[in-house]
Amino acid sequence: xxxxxxxxxxxxxxxxxxxxxxxxxxxxxxxxxxxxxxxxxxxxxxxxxxxxxxxxxxxxxxxxxxxxxxxxxxxxxxxxxxxxxxxxxxxxxxxxxxxxxxxxxxxxxxx
Amino acid sequence: xxxxxxxxxxxxxxxxxxxxxxxxxxxxxxxxxxxxxxxxxxxxxxxxxxxxxxxxxxxxxxxxxxxxxxxxxxxxxxxxxxxxxxxxxxxxxxxxxxxxxxxxxxxxxxxxxxxxxxxxxx
Numbered sequence: 001x002x003x004x005x006x007x008x009x010x011x012x013x014x015x016x017x018x019x020x021x022x023x024x025x026x027x028x029x030x031x032x033x034x035x036x037x038x039x040x041x042x043x044x045x046x047x048x049x050x051x052x053x054x055x056x057x058x059x060x061x062x063x064x065x066x067x068x069x070x071x072x073x074x075x076x077x078x079x080x081x082x083x084x085x086x087x088x089x090x091x092x093x094x095x096x097x098x099x100x101x102x103x104x105x106x107x108x109x110x111x
Numbered sequence: 112x113x114x115x116x117x118x119x120x121x122x123x124x125x126x127x128x129x130x131x132x133x134x135x136x137x138x139x140x141x142x143x144x145x146x147x148x149x150x151x152x153x154x155x156x157x158x159x160x161x162x163x164x165x166x167x168x169x170x171x172x173x174x175x176x177x178x179x180x181x182x183x184x185x186x187x188x189x190x191x192x193x194x195x196x197x198x199x200x201x202x203x204x205x206x207x208x209x210x211x212x213x214x215x216x217x218x219x220x221x222x223x224x225x226x227x228x229x230x231x232x233x
Contacts, residue, residue, distance in 0.1 A: 008133045014126045019181075021123060022166030058170060060181040063207055067186040068165065070203055074196065075161060076131050079154055080138040080146070087144060095139075095146045100153055110193050111161065 010069040016060060019068060023058050079107055127162075128155040165189055183207075 060068075082103040087095040131154050135146045172185040183204050190200040 008130065008137060010130050011126070014123065014130075017119075018123050018127070018162055019166045019169065021119060022163045023170050024167070058173060058179055058181060060169070061183065063183040063204065064169070064181050064186050066207060067183055067200055067203060068169075071165065071186065071190060071196075071200065072158060072162060073130075073134065074199070076134045076154060076158055077138060079157065080135050083146070083150065084138060084142045084144055088142070093144060095144060095150050097147065097149045097153060100150045104157065108161070111196075 008073075010072050012062075012065050012069060015069045015072065016065045019060055019065070020058075075107075075111060078110075079103070082107060124155065124159055127159055128152070131155045131158060 079100070083095045083100045086099040086103050087093075090099065092099065128151070132151055135151050135154065139145045168189050169181045169185045172188050173179070173181045176185075187197065187200055187204065190196045
């Protein structure tokens with residue numbers, strides 16, 4: 001496989017911030033009790049005078065960030081390759097949105 | 112969602128869009144067929160949402176193991192659905208560990224080589 005200089009990949013920093021932004025780190029006690037009553041009694045708690053806030057302080061190890069960057073890269077490459085195959089089978093010379101839409105269900109199931 | 116959070120989200124999405132665009136460019140060149148802008152935008156959105164799913168899974172796995180750090184083991188679990196993907200991620204993980212071991216060996220050079228010499232004699 002020919003490589004044009006540096007390999008294209010997701011930056012470690014971006015992936016790290018991306019994952020952290022999606023963690024459900026803070027929830028007020030009321031919400032927690034409503035959605036997951038069992039979580040309310042574990043060691044993630046920290047209290048303050050206003051009401052209880054649950055903070056997880058979940059961090060992602062360096063290795064995990066690199067592996068997730070790899071996962072995302074594979075996800076994109078797989079989606080792109082499958083879309084290309086679909087466009088080819090329909091004899092199009094540009095990959096259009098309908099090609100992407102057709103391969104999307106199976107892609108999501110495979111991941 | 113507060114304004115600050117929304118801004119961060121947009122910036123992250125833009126960063127993802129950049130790399131998605133470059134990866135699509137590479138695939139387009141390999142197949143001699145371009146991607147419409149709409150496709151790249153849709154792929155960015157899909158990747159962004161898929162990352163959300165991955166992140167929630169990682170969080171759940173780490174919590175289940177009563178850890179406050181997401182590790183490579185959690186990532187391997189996320190990759191469990193497809194055998195090929197799982198093996199690929201596992202190999203990458205081993206590669207990373209190998210690199211770490213190699214760099215450790217370099218820094219403790221003399222002592223380690225003496226140890227292995229003794230081991231081979233036994």
